[in-house]
Amino acid sequence: MKTMKAAALTLAVVGLMLVSGCKRHSTKEVYYLISVNTAVPYWKTAAAGFNKAAAQYGVTARVVGPENYDAQGELTELNNAVAAKPSGILISVADASVLQPGIDAAESAGVPVITVDSDAAGSHRLYFIGTNNLEAGRLGGRRLGTALGGRGNVVFYTFEGQPNAEERLKGFKDALSAWPEIKIADVADIKSNPTSAFDKTQKYLAQTGANKIDAFVSLDSTSGPAVADAVSRGNGPKPLAIEATVAQKPFTMGYVGLKALDEVFHYPPAKLDKDYSADSFSPYPVFVDTGTSLVDKHNVDIYIAAAAAEQK
Secondary structure, three states: OOHHHHHHHHHHHHHHHEEEEEEEEOOEEEEEEEOOOOHHHHHHHHHHHHHHHHHHHOOOOEOOOOOOOOHHHHHHHHHHHHHHHOOEEEEEOOOHHHHHHHHHHHHOOOOOEEOOOOOOOOOOOOOEEHHHHHHHHHHHHHHHHHHOOOOEEEEEEOOOOOOHHHHHHHHHHHHHHHEEEEEEEEEOOOOHHHHHHHHHHHHHHHHHHOOOOOEEEEOOHHHHHHHHHHHHHOOOOOOOOOEEEEEEEEHHHHHHHHHHHHHHOOOOOOOOOOOOOHOEEEOOOOOOEEOOOEOOOOOHHHHHHHHHHHHH
C-alpha cells in the first residue's frame, strides 16, 4: 500500500514537472521595437502587430523611438534598451552609419537584434524582416512610366542615408531607364518633414514650360499626404487623382518580428555577432520578405475593408 502511494506521489510530482516545463513564455521577457517617426500611422500599425504577437505569447512589448526623424535620438533609445538587457530588439534603421555601431554593441552584449523595414546590412544584426525595397521601387517605376505615357519630369521626395529609401529610389531609376524621355527633375531630401514636402511641392508646381513637373513620388509615408494636399490646392476645382501607391505590410513586420526574436531568445545561436549570411548552414535567413502590392482605384476597397476588420 505504501509502495502504491509512493508511486502515485512520484507520478504526481513528475506530472507537475512536465506541466511546469511546458510554460515557455513569461512577462519577464521584454522585447523592444525601435524606430523613428513613431507618431505616424505606419509605425503605429507596426506597433499593433508587435503588441499583438506579444499578447499571444504572454511576453512584454515596448515600443520606443523619437516621434520625428532623428537618427541620433533613435541611437539613444537603442543604447537605453540594450542597457535594460532585454530578450531582443527589433529596429528600423534610420541611418546605417549612425545606428550600426549601436547594433554591433548590442550583439556583443548578448542582446539579439533583428532589423525591420530598413536594414543595416553591414552590421552584426541577425537578419532583416521587411520589404524588398528595390523591387518595390521597380514596381512603382513601371506604373509611373506607363501613367506618364513614357515622357515627363518627375520629382522624388526621400531622406538620404536611410537604406530603404535609397533602395526604393534605385528601383524607380532602374524601371524608368526603359523610358529615356522621363527625366528626374529633382530628388528632394525632406527627412520625412511634411511641412518641407508641402512647401517644396508648391514651388515645383509653379514651374512651367520645359521645367513643368508632371509627377511627384514620395518614397516615405509621411511626405505623401502633404504632397497630395499641395497638388490638390494647386489644381483648383480639378480633383486630384492619386495614380497608385505601393503598399507594404508594417503590421506583419511587427508581428513576425516579435515571434522571430522570441525564437532566437529561447533557442540562441552559439554566437550572436557572427555573419550568418556567409554560412551555408545558418539557422537564419538573410532576409524575410513581408511582401508588397500595388494599390489603385481598382483594388483600394479590399485594403480599406481589411483595415476596418482589424480594428474590430
